[in-house]
Amino acid sequence: MKLELGYINIHDIQFGKVSKVEKGVLYVDAEAVKKIVLEDEQIASVELDIARPGESVRITPVKDVIEPRVKVEGPGGMFPGVISKVDTVGSGKTHVLRGAAVVTTGKIVGFQEGVIDMSGPAAPYTPFSKTNNLVLVMQPVEGLKQHDHEHAVRMAGLKVAVYLGELARSLTPDETACFETLSMKEGMEKYPNLPRVGYVQMLQSQGLLHDTYVYGVDAKKTLSTVIYPTEVFDGAIISGNCVSACDKNPTYVHQNNPIVHDLFARHGKDINFAAMVITNENVYLADKERSSNWAAKLCEFLSLDAVIITEEGFGNPDTDLIMNCRKISEKGIKTVIVTDEYAGRDGSSQSLADAHASADALVTAGNANQVITLPKMDKVIGTEDYVGIIAGGWDKNKHADGTIDAEIQVITGATSEVGFGYLSAR
Amino acid sequence: MRARMIIITNNPMARDAISIREDCELRYTPVSYREVLLLARNAVHGGHKLLTHPLSGSVKPGETPYKSLAISKETGSLDFHSLSLIENCIQTCDKFPIRYENLPESILQDFQVVDSALIQSIF
Numbered sequence: 001m002k003l004e005l006g007y008i009n010i011h012d013i014q015f016g017k018v019s020k021v022e023k024g025v026l027y028v029d030a031e032a033v034k035k036i037v038l039e040d041e042q043i044a045s046v047e048l049d050i051a052r053p054g055e056s057v058r059i060t061p062v063k064d065v066i067e068p069r070v071k072v073e074g075p076g077g078m079f080p081g082v083i084s085k086v087d088t089v090g091s092g093k094t095h096v097l098r099g100a101a102v103v104t105t106g107k108i109v110g111f112q113e114g115v116i117d118m119s120g121p122a123a124p125y126t127p128f129s130k131t132n133n134l135v136l137v138m139q140p141v142e143g144l145k146q147h148d149h150e151h152a153v154r155m156a157g158l159k160v161a162v163y164l165g166e167l168a169r170s171l172t173p174d175e176t177a178c179f180e181t182l183s184m185k186e187g188m189e190k191y192p193n194l195p196r197v198g199y200v201q202m203l204q205s206q207g208l209l210h211d212t213y214v215y216g217v218d219a220k221k222t223l224s225t226v227i228y229p230t231e232v233f234d235g236a237i238i239s240g241n242c243v244s245a246c247d248k249n250p251t252y253v254h255q256n257n258p259i260v261h262d263l264f265a266r267h268g269k270d271i272n273f274a275a276m277v278i279t280n281e282n283v284y285l286a287d288k289e290r291s292s293n294w295a296a297k298l299c300e301f302l303s304l305d306a307v308i309i310t311e312e313g314f315g316n317p318d319t320d321l322i323m324n325c326r327k328i329s330e331k332g333i334k335t336v337i338v339t340d341e342y343a344g345r346d347g348s349s350q351s352l353a354d355a356h357a358s359a360d361a362l363v364t365a366g367n368a369n370q371v372i373t374l375p376k377m378d379k380v381i382g383t384e385d386y387v388g389i390i391a392g393g394w395d396k397n398k399h400a401d402g403t404i405d406a407e408i409q410v411i412t413g414a415t416s417e418v419g420f421g422y423l424s425a426r
Numbered sequence: 427m428r429a430r431m432i433i434i435t436n437n438p439m440a441r442d443a444i445s446i447r448e449d450c451e452l453r454y455t456p457v458s459y460r461e462v463l464l465l466a467r468n469a470v471h472g473g474h475k476l477l478t479h480p481l482s483g484s485v486k487p488g489e490t491p492y493k494s495l496a497i498s499k500e501t502g503s504l505d506f507h508s509l510s511l512i513e514n515c516i517q518t519c520d521k522f523p524i525r526y527e528n529l530p531e532s533i534l535q536d537f538q539v540v541d542s543a544l545i546q547s548i549f
Contacts (some may be wrong), residue, residue, distance in 0.1 A: 109540060110533030111485065146539050206482055208543035220547060243484035243540075283482040284496075284548040315481030315518065319511070342486075344521055353481060353518045 001091045002180040003074070003230035006173030010099035013050045013132040021167050026068075026100050028134055028164070036159050037136060042152040044141045049381045051103070051133040055118045056378035059135055062114030062412045063104040063150075063242050064157050065128050065250040068097040068164035071234060078165060079158050079235040081216025089234035095168035101131040101252055102164065104157035105382040106138040108149045108209065114245035114412040120375045125414040127421050128252070135381045136160060147208055154240055158251070179230050179264050181273070184302065191272040195305040198275045199229065199259055200295055200328070201418075202320055204241040204248060204312045205280035211240035212249075212312075214278060220287075224279035224294035226302070229260045237278070241312075246368045246414040247340045249312055253413065253420045259308055259338070275302045279324065281317040288320050296327035306334040310418050314342050314368070318353040329358035340365040340415035345407070365417050368409035376402030431477055433545065434469070435494035436462050439538035440545050444494075447549075451499060460519055462493040467512045473501030476508040480515040483544050488522035490537040491529075494545035 009024055016027030030048045037046040051057045071077050074092015077084030103116065116128045123129035136156060140149045182190060203212040205220035212219040214227075214237050227236065237254040260276065267273040279295040282288060299307055307328055311321040318339070325335050337359055341351035347367050384404070397405045408414040413421060429451040433444045441454040455465065463480055470476060477496040481487070526537075 109536035110530070111489070111536060146536070147543070204484075206484075206544050207547040208540055210484060210540075210544065241484070244486065248484070282547070283478045283544055285477055285479060288479070313484050315486070315515075316479040316483065319479055342521070349521050350517070353514060 001228040001230055002178065003090055003233060004093045004176055004178050005233060006093060006095045007098040007175045008095060008168050008171050009174045010097050010132055012052065013100060013134055015050070019164070019167055021097065021171060026097060026132070026164065026167070033160055033163065036163055037138065037156045040152050040156060042141055042144055042148055043138050043156060045139045047137040049135045049137065051116070051118050051135055051381060053118060053130050053132070057118040057381060058377040058384070059103055059105060059116040059133065059381045060114060060384060061105055061107070061382055062116055062245065063106060063108070063153050064239050065252040065412065066102045066157050066161035067252045067255045068100055068102065068161045068168065069235065069255065070095050070165040070169050072169055076234065078162050079238060082213060082238060083158050083162050086215055088231070089236055090228045090231035094234055095171065095173060097164060097168050099132055100164065101128060101133050102157050102161045103128065103133045103135045104138065104153050105135060106140070106153050108146055108153065114242055115374065115410045116412050117374065117377065122372055122374050122411055124423055125408055125411045127413050134160070134164070137382055150209060150240065158238065179233070181228050181230065184274070187272055187274055191268060194270065194272040196274040196303055197263060197271040198277060198299055198302060198304040198307040199263055200277045200279060200299065200307050200309040200324060202279055202281050202309065202311045202317060202324065203237065206283050206316065209241055209243045213238050213240055219280045220282050222280060224277060224291050224298060226298060227276050227278050229264065229273070229276045232257050232260060244313065244409055245412045246409040247313055247365070247417050249416070249418060250412065253416065253418060256420065257418055258420050259310060259418050274304060281311070281313065281320045283316065288323055292320060292323035292327050295324050296331055299328050299333050300331040304333050308336050308338065310338040312417055314340065315353045322354040322356045322359060326356045326358045336361040336363060338363045338365065338417055338419060340417055341367045342369055343367045345369050345371050363419070365419060365421070366408070366415040366423070368407060368415045370408045371405060372408050374404040374406055429499050431496045431499055432474070433494060433496055434462055434465050435545070437492040437494050437538050437541045440494040440542040443542055443546060459487055459491055459493045460516070462495070463512060463516050463519055466495055466497060467516065469497050470505065470508045470512055473504060474498050475505045476511055478545070478548060480512055481518060483540065485537065485540060486522050487519040488524045489526060490541065491526045491534070492537050492541040494541050496545065496548060
């Protein structure tokens, strides 16, 4: 399967009378976007705002971040099984409005997740301080239940991203990149001397505000399966989770999964990036055994020599992570796991809730308990009312001068367990 | 229908949802999050097996007061895997400071909704 990504660089978003892309500026017809959002009768009102890199702006509570893309060649459309038909995506050509993002925000529950600061000391912790963000602030109709509210907000973000992505259809990309995964037999014949490396991605799948969807299917109702890595570039995996925002993957991160990108970058050189396996992180212990059994079985079946395993979350998923690591290692396959840590504010506590001797190669994305002082911002998009209650915030953490003490786990993507960020110990 | 599992919970919303199910026995006790874990540990010592992960959910211990978990209805000899898991989880729980005191009722309700959704994800 072969996909070409055509990147159209966006360096600014502005409101305009007509939605269009011109000289790297994304102009947004606010009324057209509002109309799309308000097609859903469950949303009572929506306000649009723009947040640009370097501005004294805080967006919170963030629910999802989505990159506008459009399929210009090949089967299917963006977000198959959710917005588009369930055709298999991942081949042909896709155009990307690189540098632009749709951010959804709104109160679904009273403890809220996700801070994006566009400047100041917290900005480097979130990759979305570097994107030009069109923010949707949505209010539900009276009495809307949390499940329905979450669904409405999620769908609105995806629909607006698709609307904006469509503007890129006939544009000439500033840059293109090609990605190809061969069938098992072809790959073995073409790269007989390269190690077959796979990627096992674990997806949040615990329940309300803890879900992920694959081609529209709730990941907790799936068995571990194989997916072409390029399918994720076309929105095959979307986020329905944001609780403890530091280590959850917004849809944007799935669309730009850096593990997939980095493995492709070395594909055909020193490794054969042979396959990607997706698996879940359910609450039920028997599901964990079943899913990790299948993940290990698939890795063996695919004749992999080594795999990278990434988790999404902390605590419950640590059990899945260690099960996957142990069972895949027992097949004689080398493993590297990627996680973050909850090691206490001084970093001295046990980092993970589970462990095993086979987990002897680990990449950490940082300590989510690390404390940061968020400065007062000139403008808040959404509301700070919940920052004292979000994961990583605490009672009376907002000071008289407007600064807020919080753990970096409040910041969207701060300890991304697929490494989608800009901070590093290197 | 004969109950095949026991739900231990301190969450009134989960209690109401589970109480109408015939496939579950309900043990509702209005105690703390940590005490729910201790009840589960006691049950494991009594020969029950854990069926759900005690640290389900991304709302951390100390942030939510509510916890629901499932154990087997049947008892047997001590299940060391369950014991190891619950002991680990109690240790992990103790790392997190309590931050949920003085929360308004509406937010307590939201915590109940999420915990309730997570335990019902197993059915």
